[in-house]
Amino acid sequence: MSKSENIQKVSLWKLFSITAKIGAVTIGGGYAMVPIICEEFAVKHKFLQPEEFDSLLVIAQSMPGPIAVNTSTLVGYKLRKIPGVIAAVAGAIFFPMIIILAIAIVLGKFYNFLKPFLNGMKIPLLAIIVVGVLRLWRSSVRNLEDFVIFLVAFSSVTFLKFNPVYVILLGILYGIIRFFVNQSKGE
Amino acid sequence: MNYLKLFVVFAQIGAISFGGGYSILKAIIHYVVDTNKWLTLDQFNEIVAISQSTPGPIGINAATFVGYKVGGIVGSIVATFSVILVPIVSSLTLYFFYRRHSGNRVVQSVISKLKPVVLGMIAAASFSFIKTSLGTPLAVVVNIVAVLLLLKTKIDTVAILLLSGILGYVFFK
Numbered sequence: 001m002s003k004s005e006n007i008q009k010v011s012l013w014k015l016f017s018i019t020a021k022i023g024a025v026t027i028g029g030g031y032a033m034v035p036i037i038c039e040e041f042a043v044k045h046k047f048l049q050p051e052e053f054d055s056l057l058v059i060a061q062s063m064p065g066p067i068a069v070n071t072s073t074l075v076g077y078k079l080r081k082i083p084g085v086i087a088a089v090a091g092a093i094f095f096p097m098i099i100i101l102a103i104a105i106v107l108g109k110f111y112n113f114l115k116p117f118l119n120g121m122k123i124p125l126l127a128i129i130v131v132g133v134l135r136l137w138r139s140s141v142r143n144l145e146d147f148v149i150f151l152v153a154f155s156s157v158t159f160l161k162f163n164p165v166y167v168i169l170l171g172i173l174y175g176i177i178r179f180f181v182n183q184s185k186g187e
Numbered sequence: 188m189n190y191l192k193l194f195v196v197f198a199q200i201g202a203i204s205f206g207g208g209y210s211i212l213k214a215i216i217h218y219v220v221d222t223n224k225w226l227t228l229d230q231f232n233e234i235v236a237i238s239q240s241t242p243g244p245i246g247i248n249a250a251t252f253v254g255y256k257v258g259g260i261v262g263s264i265v266a267t268f269s270v271i272l273v274p275i276v277s278s279l280t281l282y283f284f285y286r287r288h289s290g291n292r293v294v295q296s297v298i299s300k301l302k303p304v305v306l307g308m309i310a311a312a313s314f315s316f317i318k319t320s321l322g323t324p325l326a327v328v329v330n331i332v333a334v335l336l337l338l339k340t341k342i343d344t345v346a347i348l349l350l351s352g353i354l355g356y357v358f359f360k
Contacts (some may be wrong), residue, residue: 023243025348030244031312032290036344044343058301059281060310064205065274066244073275074282089275096243097267100251101260103237103296111237118240120321120355121348124322127333128344129313140302149300153307158314164206175297180294 010047010079012087018045019072019091027121030068031090035132039073043135047079050139057136062168068092149174189258190265196223197250197269204246204274211246215253225257246270325358 018040026033026127034057042053056078069092076088103111141150153171156162196218204211212235220226226234238248247267254266288294320330329351336342 017347021345025242025345025352027240027242031309033244033308033314038196039344044341054302054305055285055298056282058250058298058305059285061305062282063274063277063303064202065271065278066204066246067271068244069271070242070278071248073278077279077282085279089271092245093247093267093271096241096247097251097263099241100237100248101255101263103241104252104255104263114310116241116355116358117352118220118242120358121242121352122240122316122319123326123329123351123354124320124347125316126313127330127337128347129309129316131337133310133313134338136306136309140306141260146300146303150303150307150310153304154310155290157308157311157337163205166306167304169300171301172275172297173298176293179296 010045010084012083014082015080015084015087015098016091016094019076019088019158020094022131023068023092025121026068027118027125030066032125032128033068034071035128037068037075038132038135041075048075052078054136054139062172063122064138127129190262192223193257193262193266194269195256197254197266200250201246202273204270211249213245215249219249219253224252230256234295252338311335323358325354329354 019037022033022036022040026036038050038053038057042048042050048056055073056074057067057071059072060067063070069089072088072092073085076084076086078084081088099114141147149171153167156167157164200214200218201212201215216228216231220228220231234249234252235245237247237252247270249265250266250270254263256262258265285294285298302338319326323328332345333351336347337344
């Protein structure tokens with residue numbers, strides 16, 4: 001638990017600039033930000049272990065709010081406590097805010113100029129999500145049971161259009177039941 | 188008091204926006220269009236369209252936009268801050284709970300079963316990108332190249348996004 005001690009100190013500016021960079025380019029909703037947040041914090045800079053990132057992601061997704069904001073909050077806290085939260089979240093919302101304000105203030109003009117660029121940035125999102133899922137795969141899906149859970153969650157959101165909240169709640173329920181089943185079997 | 192109202196409304200929207208993206212839209216329609224009439228449904232749809240092609244979570248984009256319409260720059264800051272307030276506080280609260288009980292085996296079991304659930308939901312998000320990402324032969328090529336670059340090189344994902352943004356000027360004129 002106190003593994004965080006051996007994490008090198010990250011400057012607040014670094015935190016801000018990493019999440020700002022991510023926030024500037026992720027079109028198409030918050031989910032696209034997750035693999036990039038993981039890449040920056042767990043792969044490139046190794047500020048976090050992949051398993052730690054997974055746990056933060058689970059917590060972020062279990063609470064209301066944009067997953068990008070929640071994940072930035074937790075990564076920021078983990079690395080630099082409350083100032084880290086402020087830096088990471090401010091970074092995540094910085095460019096989205098500036099761009100929307102620019103569009104709202106200068107009306108359509110700015111938007112029309114940017115639109116082809118923004119549309120172009122949407123193209124590789126599938127690749128980014130797929131690679132992101134692959135990267136998180138090893139630490140999240142460790143056996144057949146996990147794989148079945150993954151498939152059920154995936155299809156209930158995709159095909160059955162279940163509200164993600166219920167999927168999370170079912171997951172929590174399953175985790176609890178599974179624990180007690182295991183225990184009664186084990187002892 | 189417009190700012191206070193913005194704060195109350197967007198804090199509520201932030202508090203009930205479970206599961207990201209589209210649940211927040213319903214909440215915004217309810218509070219911003221139906222209840223407070225700050226925007227017409229047409230204006231709201233316009234924001235959604237803009238938000239889908241600008242960076243950032245849709246909740247942030249909508250809050251900034253509506254906040255600006257209602258109260259100028261200050262309004263946009265108030266609304267954006269309000270919409271993320273409850274998410275930040277509640278995520279931290281759950282994190283503290285998790286840290287305190289991370290040795291508890293029930294908590295460990297729940298977290299380990301939720302990992303594949305959350306990954307499944309992230310994978311599900313890829314479905315909404317299929318139309319754009321595989322819609323044209325060029326887009327397919329871009330995606331294949333992107334997968335290879337991401338898996339085989341140390342290239343930044345951000346660099347890939349910027350490059351394909353530049354491609355956008357060539358193909359989306």
